[in-house]
Amino acid sequence: MNRRELLKTSALGLVGASSVLAVSCSKKETTTADEAPKAATETNTDVTYVSESDNVAQSLGYKEDASSVDASVRADKGETKGSEQFCTNCRFYTAEEGADYGKCTLFPGKYVKGQAWCKSWSLKQS
Numbered sequence: 001m002n003r004r005e006l007l008k009t010s011a012l013g014l015v016g017a018s019s020v021l022a023v024s025c026s027k028k029e030t031t032t033a034d035e036a037p038k039a040a041t042e043t044n045t046d047v048t049y050v051s052e053s054d055n056v057a058q059s060l061g062y063k064e065d066a067s068s069v070d071a072s073v074r075a076d077k078g079e080t081k082g083s084e085q086f087c088t089n090c091r092f093y094t095a096e097e098g099a100d101y102g103k104c105t106l107f108p109g110k111y112v113k114g115q116a117w118c119k120s121w122s123l124k125q126s
């Protein structure tokens with residue numbers, strides 16, 4: 001490879017790298033939903049939270065305070081006691097480290113409380 005070809009290749013590499021950076025930066029600006037878990041708090045009005053009165057929530061027995069659920073309903077599953085079942089250790093839950101709320105695949109587009117529970121709880125596999 002002569003000097004001219006080397007410069008041409010380097011220039012193309014820079015263009016490619018800057019394109020990737022531009023896409024990355026523009027993605028960051030448009031992916032606010034992905035950043036929402038960090039901001040998902042009880043007072044954040046930009047985030048939609050699951051309400052216990054939602055139809056799906058009612059059918060699943062969703063309760064924001066898992067400890068308020070009767071032990072006969074929040075029964076032991078496998079080796080996990082009912083009292084140890086929360087959204088935070090459910091396989092359907094994802095959240096940023098330290099966030100009070102997170103996403104549940106059963107409630108697309110909304111956030112559930114980490115300390116909540118519903119009948120579909122299933123132990124998260126590590």
Ligand code: SF4
Nearest residue numbers: 087090093104118121
């Ligand atoms: S499926 Fe799991 S994460 Fe979703 S509401 Fe029920 S217990 Fe919480």
